[in-house]
Amino acid sequence: MISEIADYFSRHGKDYLALLGGHIGISFISVAIAMAVAVPIGIAVYRSKIGSTIAERSFGVLRIVPSLAVLIILIPIMGTGVLPSVTALTILAIPPILINTVQAFQTLPKAMLEAADGMGMSTAQKFFKVKLPLAFPLMFAGIRTAVIEVIASATLASYIGAGGLGDLIFTGLSLLRYSLLIIGGGSVAILSLLTGFVLDSIYKQITKYQRT
């Protein structure tokens, strides 16, 4: 087994890096777009109960639809390949970011906002100096959830032609080549765990001030 694995890397090293890069690439783009959509919407609706409930419910539904279904549903509309994959991944990434953004702003401690008003901060100053920094940790937690979800679904997206490490797994399945299964599965697992670890470290850094 080990020799087979070593063999793969020596022969297909470049291909492997391309797959890895592709996987990271579509994950990154999807989360970036999701953030660009979800954060502004979250900030726009958090003050209104109706607005935030609608936003949460409509995207919350997505959590119940299996990710495989979301990927496959887009195919009749968009075909296969990178476009439907990135679209599906973005759609999957929006709920956790949106819900956390809304929650983050809704749970800001009132005493701090009153102090900010009382000392004479303008609305913009209050938003950038107080609200946003204090809301950021919870928003970040949502982003972390989204990233892990996207890396997982990107693996599936190989099935519909997105490229990425899933290719190794699906090839391994069709040829019943265990070495490919282990390399593919192992790479995705390590990528996911490493990313989680890095994001957790960042989270610990940005919330350092909360600990006595």
Added chain:
Amino acid sequence: MIDYFAKHSDMLMSAFLEHLQIVFITLIISIVLAAVISYLLLKSKKATNITVNIFSQIYSIPSLALFALLIPLLGLGNKTAIPVLVLYNQYLLIRNIMTGMQQVDRSLLEAGTGMGMNKWQLVTKVQVPLAMPSIIAGIRLAIISTTGIATIAATINAGGLGKILLSGLRTMNTYKIAWGTILSVIIALVADMVLKLLEKKTKATKLNEI
């Protein structure tokens, strides 16, 4: 769409039932395993944190990857799918069980011990009933998670609604894709609603008892 369902109801229903079967079997095994592990963890908060942490790392590994890693060991199909699903559920179940148990008021446990209850009685008569809302929430999340991942397991030859989705994909049959999606959503949605009601009910009795 309805036409399609009428014509192919056997196929759709059999996949639906297969899916339910997988979810059900997985759930039973998961709950029993989680209950045993949780009971053992009650002694040590440190061990609890470490264990929940390990399972949370496992939970974050994409399902396809975990399937791929275990196929060389266990083979294709349900033989790998069910163990993996059980493994994923441990994080959700143990985390919720332990949180629920730990939030039980210390003074109630003290009262119980004072009355002469032994550990087993304390757990079954005091802690578990009071931790019910949290436990049921965990089961609810486990069902939704299992339903979703089970569809993915179709890619490694397991049964269930995922088969319909994949076959629909292969033949570009939008009806298959639509029905595959709808039926899996139904399972998750019904489970979600039923269990949310149960959660509320156990929360109400919890408050009344106090």
Added chain:
Amino acid sequence: MIAVELKNVNKQFKGQTTPALDNVSVQIEEGEFVTVLGSSGCGKTTLIKMLNRLYEADSGEIFLFGKNIKEQNPVELRRKIGYVIQQIGLFPHMTVKANIATIPKILKWDKKRIDKETDRMLRLVQLEPDEFRDRYPAQLSGGQQQRIGLARALICDPRIMLLDEPFGAIDAINREILQNELKAIHQKSGRTYLFVTHDIREALKLGTKVIIMNEGKILQYDTPENIINNPANEFVENLIRTAELKGGA
């Protein structure tokens, strides 16, 4: 100079059957330390929140140092007023120094001035600058946090300070220490202080003058001595009596 003047000010909140402020009129001289006393719902917090326009009056006029506050931009107005609240409201993600220097930074003071003044403020509230400058609020006790809250309000040397039950959440021992320090700071500064409290003894101890409120009205506005010796009505009389019953005013 008259620091604060309210003329026939009325305020009623939606959903309430009685007004929070009922035709309130009062003149407060510059340099006074006025404590505003009353039980929950009497209107004392509403009164001071009118002054920095966190609440707006339904009718009537309010003047600070002769100028109608409705004619001033609220944000600019608040920067000239020091505001200290019971829950303190320090920004947890900023260091002590950054908290104190919040408005100076917005006003674009130069770095040297900020450094000098924040240290001076820390010393004013009896906290050693080197020790506390770079700490975070989570690392401080309640009493220390409120001292920072005070420093933050005092740094721009506002002509008027509004304090809304600032020591309400602090333990009795520290409360007494902080009361004494606050009184000393006031005496040295010559500024005007309005201090809301529900604690009779605190009100009588700190105030050069006391406003007693109930149900949105001012019942008496006088020196502590006059309030004790010549209570304006039965309500005030009862108030004094309860204070004396608890061990002497």
